[in-house]
Amino acid sequence: MKVIVAGTVAIDDVKTPKVERTGLMGGSAAYAAMSCSFFAKTRIVGIIGKDFPKEHITTLENSGICTEGIERSEGDSFYWSGEYHENMDDRTTHDVAINVLEAYEPKLPESYSDTELILLANMSPRNQLDVLNQCSSAKYSIADTMDIWINHERDELIELLGKIDLLVINESEAQLFMETRNLVSAGKKLMSLGPKNVIIKTGEHGSMLFGKNENEFFRLGAYPLEEVEDPTGAGDCFVGGIAGFIASQNQKSPSFNDLKSAIARGTVMASFNCESFSVEGLSSLDSNKISERLNQLLSYTQI
Amino acid sequence: MKVIVAGTVAIDDVKTPKVERTGLMGGSAAYAAMSCSFFAKTRIVGIIGKDFPKEHITTLENSGICTEGIERSEGDSFYWSGEYHENMDDRTTHDVAINVLEAYEPKLPESYSDTELILLANMSPRNQLDVLNQCSSAKYSIADTMDIWINHERDELIELLGKIDLLVINESEAQLFMETRNLVSAGKKLMSLGPKNVIIKTGEHGSMLFGKNENEFFRLGAYPLEEVEDPTGAGDCFVGGIAGFIASQNQKSPSFNDLKSAIARGTVMASFNCESFSVEGLSSLDSNKISERLNQLLSYTQI
Numbered sequence: 001m002k003v004i005v006a007g008t009v010a011i012d013d014v015k016t017p018k019v020e021r022t023g024l025m026g027g028s029a030a031y032a033a034m035s036c037s038f039f040a041k042t043r044i045v046g047i048i049g050k051d052f053p054k055e056h057i058t059t060l061e062n063s064g065i066c067t068e069g070i071e072r073s074e075g076d077s078f079y080w081s082g083e084y085h086e087n088m089d090d091r092t093t094h095d096v097a098i099n100v101l102e103a104y105e106p107k108l109p110e111s112y113s114d115t116e117l118i119l120l121a122n123m124s125p126r127n128q129l130d131v132l133n134q135c136s137s138a139k140y141s142i143a144d145t146m147d148i149w150i151n152h153e154r155d156e157l158i159e160l161l162g163k164i165d166l167l168v169i170n171e172s173e174a175q176l177f178m179e180t181r182n183l184v185s186a187g188k189k190l191m192s193l194g195p196k197n198v199i200i201k202t203g204e205h206g207s208m209l210f211g212k213n214e215n216e217f218f219r220l221g222a223y224p225l226e227e228v229e230d231p232t233g234a235g236d237c238f239v240g241g242i243a244g245f246i247a248s249q250n251q252k253s254p255s256f257n258d259l260k261s262a263i264a265r266g267t268v269m270a271s272f273n274c275e276s277f278s279v280e281g282l283s284s285l286d287s288n289k290i291s292e293r294l295n296q297l298l299s300y301t302q303i
Numbered sequence: 304m305k306v307i308v309a310g311t312v313a314i315d316d317v318k319t320p321k322v323e324r325t326g327l328m329g330g331s332a333a334y335a336a337m338s339c340s341f342f343a344k345t346r347i348v349g350i351i352g353k354d355f356p357k358e359h360i361t362t363l364e365n366s367g368i369c370t371e372g373i374e375r376s377e378g379d380s381f382y383w384s385g386e387y388h389e390n391m392d393d394r395t396t397h398d399v400a401i402n403v404l405e406a407y408e409p410k411l412p413e414s415y416s417d418t419e420l421i422l423l424a425n426m427s428p429r430n431q432l433d434v435l436n437q438c439s440s441a442k443y444s445i446a447d448t449m450d451i452w453i454n455h456e457r458d459e460l461i462e463l464l465g466k467i468d469l470l471v472i473n474e475s476e477a478q479l480f481m482e483t484r485n486l487v488s489a490g491k492k493l494m495s496l497g498p499k500n501v502i503i504k505t506g507e508h509g510s511m512l513f514g515k516n517e518n519e520f521f522r523l524g525a526y527p528l529e530e531v532e533d534p535t536g537a538g539d540c541f542v543g544g545i546a547g548f549i550a551s552q553n554q555k556s557p558s559f560n561d562l563k564s565a566i567a568r569g570t571v572m573a574s575f576n577c578e579s580f581s582v583e584g585l586s587s588l589d590s591n592k593i594s595e596r597l598n599q600l601l602s603y604t605q606i
Contacts (some may be wrong), residue, residue: 087484181390184527184580204486204509206524217603219511221522224487260606300520302605303563 001139004112005033005240006045006131008101009070013081014230014277025056026080028121028144031233032240034282035269036061036119038290039244043112045069045131046106046123049077049100054180059283064198074270075100089203089229089237108134119243120164121236122146125156132163139252142166144239144289150177153171162194165253168239170201175193183208184217197259201235201241204248207263211256218260223271223297230277237282241269304442304550306414308336308435308543310350310424311404312373314355316384317533317580319391324533328359329383329580331424331447335543336535337585338572339422340366341593342547346415348372348434349426352380352403362586371412374527378403391531392506411437414435422546424539425449427458435466442555445469448543453480466495468556471542473504486511487520500562502545504538509570512562523566526574526600533580536575539565544572571596 002277012026016200033044043066048057050073060067070288071103106127120128120143128143141164150173157177161167167190171183178186179300183200187210198210206221231292246254268290272281315329336347346369351360353376363370378423384398409430421438423431423446428508431446445465452460460480464470470493475484481489486503490513493501501513509524549557557565571593575584 039484089484124401182330182391182529182531184529188529203510205505206522208524208527215599215602217527219509219524219527219604220606221511221524224520224522226485226487226491228485264606296518298606299518303523303560303567303601 001116001250002041002114002249003036003117003119003243004043004045004069004131004135005029005036005119005121005243006069006080006106006128007032007123007236009044009046009048009052010078010080012079012232012278014232015083016230017084017086019277021277022055025059026232026278027078027244028061028123029054029234031236031273031279032119032121032243033060033065033227034063034279035237035240035273036244036247037065038269038285038287039241039265040117040247042066042244043069044152045106045108045112047071047073047078047100047104049073049075052077056145059097061280064282065113068111069236071104071107072102080200082232084225084231087123088231093221094246101298104133105133117243117247118138118142119145119239120160121239125149125153125160128160128161128254129156139167140246140254142168142243144168144235145173147173147176148182158193161190164195165193166197166199166259168199168201168242171236172201199263201238207238208260209263217241218256218263220267221261221265221301223267223293223298225274226272231274233279234273237273238266241266264294265290268297304419304553304592305344305417305552306339306420306426306546307347307348307411307418307434307438308332308422308546309337309409309431310335310426310539311381311518312347312349312355313381313383315382315581317535318386319533320387321388322503322580323359324580326356328356328362329581330425330534331536331539333363334539334576334582335424335546336368337366337582338540338576339547339550340368341572341588341590341600342544342568343546345548346372346418348409348411348415350376350381350403350407352375352376352378355380357540362582366586369414371414374407374410376403385535385582386543388536391534392415409434409437416440419443419446420546421445423447423463427545428452428456428463429497431463432459432466435463439504441561443468443549443557445471445542447471447538448476450476452480463497464493467498467501469500469562470498471502471504471538471545472556473538477503484522484550490578504541510541510566512566513561521559521563521566523563526570526596527603528574528577529578531577534577536577538581540576541569541573544569565583567597567600568593571600572586
C-alpha cells in the first residue's frame with residue numbers, strides 16, 4: 001500500500017543538557033514520513049515557508065519520500081524552539097510560531113489519488129479532516145493528536161475519531177481527554193468514540209493497544225536506551241513505523257496480531273530517533289539495523 | 304525449596320477515595336508471604352505486638368504459612384496509616400509508629416534451618432543482614448528495600464547488595480539511590496553493587512530485569528486493571544510471587560529465563576492484590592485463577 005503522511009513540517013531549535021542545535025528539520029509529518037519510508041512508499045503532505053532549508057527537502061527525498069504534497073508558501077515556516085531538562089523527559093517550549101500553518105488548507109496532489117493508507121500525524125483536527133475527506137481511495141486511516149487540540153478543537157477531534165481506524169495518543173493526552181488517570185479506562189473510553197483501535201503511548205515505558213473485543217489488549221515496553229540524545233519526534237516516528245508496517249502487509253484491514261507486530265516496528269523506529277538530533281538517526285538507518293534491533297526488542301520483551 | 308520471608312508485619316489503616324478501612328493486616332512480610340505461599344512452602348519472620356489481631360495470624364496460617372518465626376512482643380505492633388488520592392498512585396502517609404520494630408533483633412527458629420531461599424522483604428538493611436547471616440542453608444537470596452533505608456542506612460544497604468542474588472527495587476527508589484533519572488542506567492549501576500540480577504518495578508507500567516550479560520534485559524508490562532481498590536503491598540506481592548516461583552523450580556540458581564517466568568508470576572500476584580484491601584485478594588485465590596490470569600497476561604504482552 002502507498003501511504004500519505006500529513007502533518008507539520010517545521011524548523012526546530014533544540015537544546016538539551018549537553019548540546020544546542022538550531023535550524024533542524026522538525027514537525028510531525030517530517031518525522032513520521034521518514035520513519036514510514038523504511039516500510040512503504042511514502043508521500044508527504046504539509047506546508048513550508050520561504051525560509052525552509054532546501055537540504056531538509058533533499059533529506060526527505062533521499063529517503064524516497066514524494067514531496068509533491070509539500071506546499072511552498074511566501075510566509076515563514078512553522079517554528080518550534082524547546083529545551084529538554086536533565087531527565088530528558090520534561091521539556092520547556094521557549095517559542096512556537098505558527099506562521100504558514102495559520103491559514104493552511106491542505107490540498108492533495110492528483111498524483112496521490114491512489115493512496116490506500118493515510119496517516120494524519122499531529123496537526124489541527126480541522127486539517128486532518130480536510131486531508132481525510134480528500135482521500136477517497138484510503139482503506140485505512142491513523143491519526144495522532146496533542147493537548148492543544150483536545151483543549152481548543154475538541155469537537156473537530158471527536159468528529160475525526162468517528163472517521164478513523166486507529167487513534168494514537170500519548171498518556172497525558174489520553175488522561176486529559178478522557179478525564180481519568182487510569183490508562184486502561186482512558187483507552188476504553190477513547191474506543192467508544194469510534195476508532196477500531198486505540199494506542200496509548202507511555203513514553204519510556206512503551207505503549208498499550210486496545211481493541212473492540214474485551215480480550216484485545218496488548219502492551220509492549222520501549223526499547224531500553226541508556227542515553228537519549230533528543231527525544232523530539234519519537235512519537236511521530238513510532239506512528240510512522242506503525243503506518244509503514246501496516247501498509248507493507250497489503251491487507252485490507254490489519255488484524256489485532258498485525259497491530260502488535262506494527263507496534264514492535266514503531267517502537268524500534270522511535271528508539272533510533274531518540275539516539276540523534278532531528279531526523280538524523282533515521283537518515284543513516286538501513287533495514288538490517290532495523291531487523292537487528294527488532295530481534296533485540298523481542299528478546300527484551302518476550303518470554 | 305522452602306522459603307523464608309522476613310520483613311514487617313503491621314496493622315494498617317487505609318483510606319481510598321471510595322472506602323476507609325482500619326485494623327487491616329499489612330507489612331512487607333505479610334503481603335510477600337501470602338503471595339509466595341501459592342508457589343512454595345513459606346515461613347515468615349517478623350515481630351508483632353500484643354495488640355496484633357489473632358485473626359490475622361489465622362489468615363497467614365490458613366494459607367499454609369509457618370508463623371513460628373513471628374516474635375510476639377509486649378509493645379504495640381508496627382502501625383501505618385495512609386491515604387490514596389484520586390489517581391490511586393500518589394499516597395499520603397498520615398501516621399507511622401515503629402513501635403516493636405524499634406529494638407527488633409530477628410531470630411530464626413531452629414525449625415527454619417533447612418530453608419534454601421530467603422526473601423528479605425522491605426525492612427531495615429540491618430535486620431535484613433541479621434536474617435541473612437542466620438541462614439547458612441540459603442542457596443538463593445532476594446531483597447527489597449525503600450527510600451528511608453537509602454537515605455538513612457545507605458552503608459548497610461550497600462553491604463547487603465554485595466551479599467544477595469537478586470535486588471528488587473521500585474523506580475523512584477532506584478533513581479534516588481543511583482542518582483540518575485534513566486532507569487536503564489540506574490539498573491546497570493545497581494548491578495555493579497553486587498547482585499546477580501536487579502529488578503526495577505515501574506508500578507502500573509510493570510517491571511524491568513537486568514542481568515550480568517549485556518544482552519540480559521527484560522521488561523514486562525503490568526496486568527491492566529481498570530479499577531484499583533487498594534495498591535498497598537502490590538510490590539511485596541510481586542516479589543513474593545517471584546520468590547515462590549523460583550523456589551518451586553528447585554534449581555540451584557535460576558536462569559535468566561527462569562527469572563522472566565518468575566516476573567510474570569509476580570506481576571499476576573500484584574494484580575490480584577490491587578483488587579482488594581489488605582491481603583484479602585490473596586486469601587480468596589486459587590491456583591486456577593492464577594493460571595488463568597497468567598495466560599491472560601501472556602496474551603496481553605506476547606506477540
